[in-house]
Amino acid sequence: MSSHTESRFAADVYGERLERAVELMRAAHLDALLITPGPDLRYLIGSSAQSFERLTCLVIPADGATPSVVIPKLELAALAGSAAGELGLSVLDWVDGVDPYQVVKSTLHAGSRIAVADAMPALHLIPLATSFSGLPVSATPVLRDLRMIKDAAEIDALRRAGAAIDRVHARMGEFLRAGRTEAQVAADITDAIVAEGHTGAEFVIVGSGPHGADPHHMVSDRVIEAGDVVVVDIGGPVDPGYFSDSTRTYVLGDPAPETAERCAVLEQAQAAAVAAARPGVTAESVDAAARDLLREAGFGDAFVHRTGHGIGLSVHEEPYIVAGNDLVLRPGMAFSIEPGIYFRGAWGARIEDIVIVTDDGCESVNARPHGLTVL
Numbered sequence: 001m002s003s004h005t006e007s008r009f010a011a012d013v014y015g016e017r018l019e020r021a022v023e024l025m026r027a028a029h030l031d032a033l034l035i036t037p038g039p040d041l042r043y044l045i046g047s048s049a050q051s052f053e054r055l056t057c058l059v060i061p062a063d064g065a066t067p068s069v070v071i072p073k074l075e076l077a078a079l080a081g082s083a084a085g086e087l088g089l090s091v092l093d094w095v096d097g098v099d100p101y102q103v104v105k106s107t108l109h110a111g112s113r114i115a116v117a118d119a120m121p122a123l124h125l126i127p128l129a130t131s132f133s134g135l136p137v138s139a140t141p142v143l144r145d146l147r148m149i150k151d152a153a154e155i156d157a158l159r160r161a162g163a164a165i166d167r168v169h170a171r172m173g174e175f176l177r178a179g180r181t182e183a184q185v186a187a188d189i190t191d192a193i194v195a196e197g198h199t200g201a202e203f204v205i206v207g208s209g210p211h212g213a214d215p216h217h218m219v220s221d222r223v224i225e226a227g228d229v230v231v232v233d234i235g236g237p238v239d240p241g242y243f244s245d246s247t248r249t250y251v252l253g254d255p256a257p258e259t260a261e262r263c264a265v266l267e268q269a270q271a272a273a274v275a276a277a278r279p280g281v282t283a284e285s286v287d288a289a290a291r292d293l294l295r296e297a298g299f300g301d302a303f304v305h306r307t308g309h310g311i312g313l314s315v316h317e318e319p320y321i322v323a324g325n326d327l328v329l330r331p332g333m334a335f336s337i338e339p340g341i342y343f344r345g346a347w348g349a350r351i352e353d354i355v356i357v358t359d360d361g362c363e364s365v366n367a368r369p370h371g372l373t374v375l
Contacts, residue, residue: 215304
């Protein structure tokens with residue numbers, strides 16, 4: 001496995017990804033990929049350049065020609081940390097007054113069938129469509145297949161991310177106490193996320209008492225009380241940009257018997273979905289493993305979201321573990337398994353691990369206890 005630098009992997013990792021992109025383009029009968037800044041650009045060349053009103057665009061031809069980076073001259077420094085130089089990519093810088101969309105067009109054959117990343121801003125998509133005399137198609141068939149299957153370097157990063165967020169959950173007794181507000185607890189968690197190895201905190205959910213019944217509640221000034229059930233869902237990126245995402249549910253003091261029983265059922269549902277995740281099964285079957293168990297226990301209406309989402313350079317990406325998704329799981333896919341139960345006006349609970357599909361099952365990158373944790 002290749003080592004990684006402070007901000008990206010070794011150049012050969014990106015070289016292999018570009019080669020695979022060309023193979024998938026040809027299979028999809030596409031002539032070129034146009035990739036503006038965002039997770040796709042970071043995935044392909046290790047660049048964390050940002051998107052502005054001036055066009056930065058990676059052009060990958062399907063004919064095997066050297067890819068090009070069209071970039072404003074004043075943004076060249078943003079490319080310096082990427083693998084573009086080591087990969088020998090052609091850098092076509094431009095200055096104000098030059099039409100960058102025509103620069104992109106000049107790198108390709110007339111009539112090329114181009115595909116663009118879904119996240120390309122309309123600010124750039126519309127001029128490109130005008131330059132090529134037609135709306136480009138989506139690059140999703142190529143980029144989804146590339147990014148869904150994690151390579152060895154990515155799997156290592158996800159393992160490091162999982163271990164780092166586990167260390168934060170292990171410290172929850174330091175932060176989560178009656179008499180403190182959700183916001184105060186969240187501030188301590190944010191500091192701990194960085195202290196334990198992340199480059200930042202992407203999100204911190206502290207849902208205490210009735211707030212735990214809102215799956216996407218963030219934080220508030222509510223004072224946490226003795227007896228509260230508290231959902232803590234936290235994550236952030238580790239170098240070079242791969243995310244953690246883990247949820248555990250805590251209770252301040254001994255839980256009511258009914259609460260403990262319901263959380264035990266949720267723990268069983270989460271374990272059932274983890275056990276169901278393996279190559280050859282569909283994404284929807286993993287969702288069903290958790291959902292069917294909760295439904296049989298009478299909590300079907302309390303489980304109001306999908307079982308999971310893919311993760312990598314984005315917190316939410318393919319594959320989605322949801323009813324109706326007949327995508328067949330393959331080794332290297334990484335996603336969350338996070339069933340939850342929510343009782344409006346009372347409390348909620350969620351258990352979340354990130355798993356990576358292996359040759360014969362799946363590996364969880366999170367190892368903290370799954371049951372309702374008494375603090």
